Amino acid sequence: MKITDACVYPYPLGDSSVRRLALEARTLGYDSIVAADSPALELPGISVVPGLFLSGVPAKDVQSRAKKSRGSGTVVAVQIGDNGFNRAVAGTNGVHIIRGIHAADKRAFDHVTAKIAADNNTALDIDLSILICGRGHLRQKAIHRYLDLMILRSRFEFPLTISSSSQSVLGMRAVREVTGLCSLFGMDETDVQMALAGVGRVTEPGESIVKVIK
Amino acid sequence: MTVRPPTLREKKRYILARIDPAGITVDAKDLYYAVYEAVVSLFGDVTAAAMQPSVLAIEKGYVLLRCIRGSEREFAIALSTLYGCRESTITLRVIAVSGTIESLRERIATLVPGQAPEITGQETAPGPEGSAGTGAIEYRFGTMPVEPVATSGHKIDVIEKGFKNTRRLFLTIEDLEKIHATTIPDGL
Numbered sequence: 551m552k553i554t555d556a557c558v559y560p561y562p563l564g565d566s567s568v569r570r571l572a573l574e575a576r577t578l579g580y581d582s583i584v585a586a587d588s589p590a591l592e593l594p595g596i597s598v599v600p601g602l603f604l605s606g607v608p609a610k611d612v613q614s615r616a617k618k619s620r621g622s623g624t625v626v627a628v629q630i631g632d633n634g635f636n637r638a639v640a641g642t643n644g645v646h647i648i649r650g651i652h653a654a655d656k657r658a659f660d661h662v663t664a665k666i667a668a669d670n671n672t673a674l675d676i677d678l679s680i681l682i683c684g685r686g687h688l689r690q691k692a693i694h695r696y697l698d699l700m701i702l703r704s705r706f707e708f709p710l711t712i713s714s715s716s717q718s719v720l721g722m723r724a725v726r727e728v729t730g731l732c733s734l735f736g737m738d739e740t741d742v743q744m745a746l747a748g749v750g751r752v753t754e755p756g757e758s759i760v761k762v763i764k
Numbered sequence: 765m766t767v768r769p770p771t772l773r774e775k776k777r778y779i780l781a782r783i784d785p786a787g788i789t790v791d792a793k794d795l796y797y798a799v800y801e802a803v804v805s806l807f808g809d810v811t812a813a814a815m816q817p818s819v820l821a822i823e824k825g826y827v828l829l830r831c832i833r834g835s836e837r838e839f840a841i842a843l844s845t846l847y848g849c850r851e852s853t854i855t856l857r858v859i860a861v862s863g864t865i866e867s868l869r870e871r872i873a874t875l876v877p878g879q880a881p882e883i884t885g886q887e888t889a890p891g892p893e894g895s896a897g898t899g900a901i902e903y904r905f906g907t908m909p910v911e912p913v914a915t916s917g918h919k920i921d922v923i924e925k926g927f928k929n930t931r932r933l934f935l936t937i938e939d940l941e942k943i944h945a946t947t948i949p950d951g952l
Contacts, residue, residue, distance in 0.1 A: 561933065565931060565932065565933050565934060566933070566934035566935070567905075567933075567934070567935045567936060567939045569935070569936040569938055569939055570919060570934045570935050570936050570939070571934075573918060573919060573936060574919075574934075681845060682844065682845050682847055683847050685805050686805070689805075689806075718853070718934065719784070719785075719934045720784055720785065720847070720853055720854070720855045720934075721847075721855075723844055724857065726858075727840070727841075727844040727858070730837065730840060730841040730844060731841060731844060731845075733841070734806075734841070
């Protein structure tokens with residue numbers, strides 16, 4: 551079970567190189583990070599997984615991009631949109647993570663989308679950057695969305711991932727701090743451990759629904 | 765107001781946290797306001813009043829904080845939402861919680877000698893044919909000349925050289941390219 555930060559933005563998107571982010575993540579207790587626009591990298595004690603973060607892309611393009619990156623080891627994450635878009639994306643083969651639920655409309659992710667995500671093994675991402683940097687209404691809205699997400703998760707059991715979405719080493723938080731922040735919306739330590747291992751869960755090939763018994 | 769006897773005093777907990785990035789100068793009063801704002805914005809005035817957060821001292825890049833016993837978990841959560849102090853971006857990494865300041869000071873003493881000394885960016889490189897080291901080493905990150913400001917193991921913090929965009933970058937030694945001015949042949 552790998553403890554993974556599901557999204558970091560290395561230089562030039564941020565101010566830290568991918569190696570430095572990886573070193574910092576290792577110090578903070580992670581086993582791997584998903585880095586945007588970065589090649590795969592293996593460093594002692596930590597691995598960097600390339601990530602493809604799609605935002606503002608129509609569902610059809612998401613399908614084609616996900617199809618292209620299939621088998622390359624890239625984690626495909628899509629920014630949440632309206633309800634119809636989310637249902638289409640949650641059911642798309644090759645999409646691993648749906649991101650940005652903290653900023654979405656409250657009807658954007660409903661029980662139907664949750665069921666599709668659970669069936670298709672698509673994870674929902676908990677972005678901690680809004681809890682760290684956000685203040686007032688923005689943070690309250692994010693906590694409310696995450697509380698709602700926890701209710702749907704307890705019913706449908708779709709995978710979760712946790713990301714710092716940091717553009718700097720200063721935005722990353724230790725596993726212990728992540729556990730504390732996630733306790734704000736009702737996640738206990740076991741839930742956090744499972745969510746931190748969520749990237750490994752969604753990227754590994756799933757078991758076939760039909761088992762052939764000889 | 766007279767000082768209460770020890771049995772009637774409120775029990776406190778002391779938190780040791782490292783200030784990141786290394787080498788940054790932070791005023792204790794500014795940090796107190798930043799910490800208090802983080803607590804109040806996350807938990808509200810009632811919890812902040814019960815928690816009584818305070819900044820005791822800043823020593824050698826570490827900060828000693830205090831709160832009421834039993835509220836250290838919430839205080840640590842609030843500290844993890846701290847992202848800046850005045851204009852500078854900082855973060856506090858909680859290292860230890862203790863019942864006495866003295867034990868945290870001992871902890872600082874064990875942590876500080878292990879750190880590598882800061883480098884200033886002007887290193888002396890051995891000159892050609894055994895002459896005394898006079899050449900300065902320039903560092904580059906990609907095509908961009910940078911100046912190191914702090915280092916710790918493989919980690920190195922640099923500042924871009926230039927008139928604008930002189931922001932701090934967080935890199936590793938492997939990311940940098942060393943250029944020895946003295947090794948360039950005369951013919952070039």
